Amino acid sequence: MPRIAYGSPTGPAETEMRARRGGTLTPLDLLLLHNDPLARGWNALLGAVRSRFTLGDDLRELIILRVGHVNGAAYEWHAHVDVGRRAGLTEDVLEVVASDSARTGNPVYDVILRYTDEMTRHVTVEEPTFAALAAEFTDQQVAEITATVAAYNMVSRFLVALDVHPQDRDAVTTAPEEVSDRARS
Numbered sequence: 001m002p003r004i005a006y007g008s009p010t011g012p013a014e015t016e017m018r019a020r021r022g023g024t025l026t027p028l029d030l031l032l033l034h035n036d037p038l039a040r041g042w043n044a045l046l047g048a049v050r051s052r053f054t055l056g057d058d059l060r061e062l063i064i065l066r067v068g069h070v071n072g073a074a075y076e077w078h079a080h081v082d083v084g085r086r087a088g089l090t091e092d093v094l095e096v097v098a099s100d101s102a103r104t105g106n107p108v109y110d111v112i113l114r115y116t117d118e119m120t121r122h123v124t125v126e127e128p129t130f131a132a133l134a135a136e137f138t139d140q141q142v143a144e145i146t147a148t149v150a151a152y153n154m155v156s157r158f159l160v161a162l163d164v165h166p167q168d169r170d171a172v173t174t175a176p177e178e179v180s181d182r183a184r185s
Contacts, residue, residue: 068152
């Protein structure tokens with residue numbers, strides 16, 4: 001169980017979170033529901049990162065999984081590893097993501113992993129890493145990659161600080177009228 005009790009799933013934030021997640025609330029959602037404005041803002045930000053960016057699903061999940069690995073957020077890893085597979089990440093790539101290597105054999109993945117590592121571990125990004133990223137992506141995509149790394153550092157650090165683990169997924173609540181498998185943070 002997390003370090004704090006789950007919040008009460010009522011109010012506008014609950015409604016908005018259930019709408020985004022297909023009727024399901026995750027343990028992360030239940031913790032955020034201690035504060036309705038926090039939960040609503042979080043939901044809006046992560047909803048944009050997850051569904052309104054131009055990045056491919058594989059790139060987004062590559063970033064999310066790497067941030068989860070680097071920050072030791074097992075819950076985040078378990079919530080996204082199957083999503084990553086469905087997005088096209090192979091078992092070989094997932095093995096690299098779950099290691100300290102940034103060598104997948106795919107130059108685009110490799111530069112994203114280096115960028116994600118530098119942002120996550122050091123906050124600052126070395127000029128050669130940034131130049132390599134900028135050579136592969138448009139300014140809009142660089143902004144989206146940066147926002148995805150930043151947003152999932154926020155998610156993973158929230159989860160780690162509150163001691164949320166994969167087994168806490170048993171706390172997922174589903175609205176009786178809507179059942180979905182889209183519950184992931």
